Amino acid sequence: MSVHFIVSTTIPFLLFAALAYAYTLTHFKTDIDDKNNSSAKLIVSIVEEEMHNIQSSLQNCAKAIEKNKNTAVQTEIYLQAIIMANPAIHQVRLLNNEGIVYALSPFSKDVLGMDMSNYPSFKNAYVKKTVYWSPAIISATHRTPVFQISIPVQNGVLIANVTFPNLNSLIKELNIGEHSILAVTDQTGTYIAHTDETQVLQRTEDPHFKLFKDISGKSVRKESIKNDKNYDTAYAASIGPSRWVALIYQNSKEVYRDLITYTIAFTTLALLILFLGMIVLLFRLKTIGSNFNELVSLAAQVSRGDYSRSATPKDIREFDEIATAFGKMSSSIESREQEINTLNRDLAQQLSEMQKLRSLLSNIINSMPSVLIAVDSSTKIIQWNAQAELESGIRSKDAAGRALEDVYPRLSSKMADIRTAMHSSKPRSEGRLTHLQDGRTYHEDITIYPLESNGIEGAVIRLDDVTDKVRLEQIMVQSEKMMSLGGLAAGMAHEINNPLAGISGNIYNMQKRIFGDLPANQAAAEKYGLSLEDMHRYLDARDIPKMMEAIKSSTNRASTIVRNMLSFSRKSEKNMEPQNIADLLDETIDIAASDYNLKKQFDFKKIRIVRDYSENIADVFCERSEIQQVFFNIMKNGAEAMKDKEYSGSSPCFTIKIYQERQDVTVQIEDNGPGINEKARSRIFEPFYTTKPVGKGTGLGLSVAYFIITEQHKGSMSIDSETGNWTRFTITLPVKQEN
Template sequence: MSDSLGPKAHIPSDIVRKKYNFSDLINVEELQNLVEVNYAATGMPSGIIGVDTGEIYAGAGWQRICTHFHRAHPKTNALCIKSDTFILNKIQAGEPHAYKCANGLWDIGVPIFCFDQHIATYFLGQFFYDDEPVDLEFFSKQADQYSFDKKEYLDAVRSVPRFKREKVQEILRHNIAMSKFLSNLASRNMERQMELEHRKRTEIELVKLQNYLSNIINSMPSAIIGVDPAGNVTQWNNRAEQLTGIPQQKAINAEIETLLPSLSGIMQSITRAIETREKQFDLKRRFHSDGKTHHEDITVYPLIANGVEGAVIRIDDITERVNLEQMMIQSEKMMSIGGLAAGMAHEINNPLAAILGYTHNIRRRIFGSLNKNEVVAEECGISLDNIRQYIENRDILKMLDGIQESGERAATIINNMLSFSRKSEKKYGRYNLEQLLDDTLELLVIDYDFKKRYDFGKIKIIREYTADTPAVYCEGNEIKQVFLNLLKNASEAMADKHYSHASPCIILRVKQDDDMVLVEVEDNGPGMDETTMKRVLDPFFTTKPTGKGTGLGLSVSYFIINDQHNGTMTVDSAQGKWTRFSIRLPIITTEEL
């Protein structure tokens, strides 16, 4: 292609691979006006025809000899097509070409390019040069050969315009300039069109990428919340919706602390993260929701790349992990105390047995009706009655009672300690936990010693038992002992709380929880702080005054459930409001633990 025709712009690779329709790049209606004006000014017939389709995009001054004769007859039309093809082949290199067709008329073809692709041809003609005589004999034979009306055909020949060669060159220069203009315009329009297509593809890819990233973010088990430096929400994934119950539409653009009051103070972490370019942490954050204690880790990541400012808040619900860690820690403690308890219990049992035995013998030898007591007293010249009176007056008998009571209490502690270190033969069976709970309540009502300290009858008992809860395979007496410990613990805790509007209440729940049966013992007592809640299942830990509790009741209960029955026992509490112990025992189909 010469310098006079066709642009020399860089051809994008995606453009080269595509064929173009001239009418997609040029406004053919306006082009038709230009061709008509050009014909009116020059008298030169012309037309713009597509290379691949042969479609006529614009034309003016078409001669009757073409439209009514040569193009209308199949044989002469074949000659026209042959001429067109010859010219097309000649102008591929970019130069215009003049050719006298087999039908005896002159045509000139000027190529129109889009980049380096030949998309249309600007034809001039048909015409005669005025310095060439018109061979009427040739056209007369043509009329005879193709059965044209000779008079009309020759009249059409005589009406074909004649031009001086200089004039044709002048018109050709104009048409070359017009072809260059159309080539440049087509190339620019094509470039714009490809830019638009590229932009559309880019937008589609961006949407796909955005959807892909959104799917990744929404698939994460963590709540992901994006915020700008002012704390306005910019991103809110599915997990955030699940944890908060707030839909994305409502969350976007809302102020984070207004949207989630539970994150009060988070703006300080956001500001600090942005300023320091460092992550901020709030780990194992504790809060209450739906009557339960939850734990979560909050991490604030600064956004610092590509000039974007803001932060990403990641919230992980670690409640199950924390509970599992606490259970593992508790299990480790129980294992440790088990070994210690075995050694201590055996070492203490022997002197304790001696203390209790000697105390019993002292009573027998002073207050018993043994004959030898009288005999020895007479031998010593002492009245046994006077000795007894002295002992009573000096409260020695109360001291003996104290020794006996303390010894028996120590023996109970030792037996509890030994339960950590051995599994004795138990009598397991299938039990309904609702029935075991009700049996335990009856024991508390008739427990005289417990009634002396706490009026259990004044406590409101609410039973929330789910029908058709499966039975579990367990050691009934041990489970009742666990329930007894929990109910006593609740009663004692509620006795320390002053109720102004409510009254002491225990809620008992039994229901199936997947492959476990869940039992909850919940009271509306004073509750526990986090420190107490973490230690309440520890052996020997108690909040009662000295001498009022052994600190083993709950830890033994934990051991019975977790170690002896392959279950779980957890505690949850809101200080000043309530405490809930949850026990889960497995539902099994065989009589094996």
């Protein structure tokens, strides 16, 4: 029995120790792999982000230079600005298509005019039309690796010298262990960052670079190293389009040696203690078994609810103490049961309240219009609200536990900021994110709140959709511009009105003094021996009266146009008064005709106007200039559309109807232009949506008109169209406005 007990006890223990050792070793290796993979990816992420910022800055500068076609001096100002904006950029040169430097910053007489046509930085960018990162050189000034990035531009190449001064500091801060090194090489295998900084200054080449020179993609490659007395394992990851490589070398034997030593010592000590314990246990096994059986019998009795029997004193002190304690336990178990029942009821009530509170908090979070995402210290998702599900199309349970940048890719550029907020324990507002979705531009404000309480570390990221706010700001800017133009037009109208008044008054006096039956006219004619009748016949023969009437008619028309312009451009004080819609519409037609005659884009007089105004239309309580602006925008768009259509057997025409139904006045403005397709009609009233070419329209006219009718006048505005034939805008305004 003793041998059997020893064998049956020792073998499971040894198996358990072996399994524990195997599991610990495997888990330890996995942890090391994960740590090295994370370190390599972190280096890649930071370097790629810095390279992307540099490349984006230079590409934006190149686009600005191409767009504005500046002089060499203006171009140097652009180059100087990009250096001041990005401390990683130290010198920028602009080469023409022959490889000659014609602009640079900082300025250098020795470099200006230099022929760089045979430089790889020029050839690779100009011939291949792609961004090129050169191998590193050691700067004598900065004592750090310097790289050249080449950006192809129109008829030339933009070349910049850049450094990564903080790369070595970052590698040292990672602290991956005394038996490992971390390094970064350029595309030739030369170290540009290393745990031992002297390797960088000496431009040492990595001895195993041939294993990794073809690496690509986002994953980290693990390789076994042979014929190296210091390191036997390497981890490598590719860095972006530059073909740089992040490397971690490790001596696995040294890393695992301490673990193996501790495991063997622990196992030996445990076996020794087990062996000594079993020897002592064998001597007391028989007595223990008897006492144990009695206690088991007593426990079975108590479990049946029989508390009458008590334990007898035992020879072994420990069992005697157990028996005494067992007796005390059986005597108080009934009262304990009652206390437990009471406690269970209280716990059930508290649990119910906690579930209600959790449900309330969840409902509050899910009802918020903002995207709320909570992550742990490793940026794995732990909370994902309903708005996040709506924006991403990913359910909360599917997002939980996954990396934030994988589930919500448009936050990838903010991962470093999220980690910074967690480390600094201070909220951060990271400005505005912009992205395209279904052809539309959306704007979001991002705020990061660090979490550090109750053992939970991480952050909450809040994304607020501010697209409407941004567009409203743009509309306000555009409105300010239009107000300025209105003031300018009013000033010009006043200036024009004065000479018009002089012309009109003088032509009136001329008609009276030539054709009027005035004694003064007769006296002057007799003084100089003239016959007024002969002079009148002469003037009639030369059509002078018709010309004077034409001048008078033209000045009257010009005065009407100026008066309408003054009324239309006068600053609105939101003076809501009853207005005759037909009169406002006719005045707006005159303004639209003047606008197109002046611009010579289209002669508005050639557009036929068909008016169908019902009688006894009630005056509409509205703001005069705003309603004129709505009519003007609609007719201006219609005239431009009809200009682009070829007519056969017909001509451009506006059909305008005004009628009243109960307490509403309806205005229909229909043109026989090319019409608007269904897709454009669905977005016609959106701010900044336009079907016109770039530079021909802002996309604000109809959106402003829609806002004026629906929001400021509590009316309605709709559009109907038949492609190729006509477009009709229907505006309905209430006769009375409620405050």
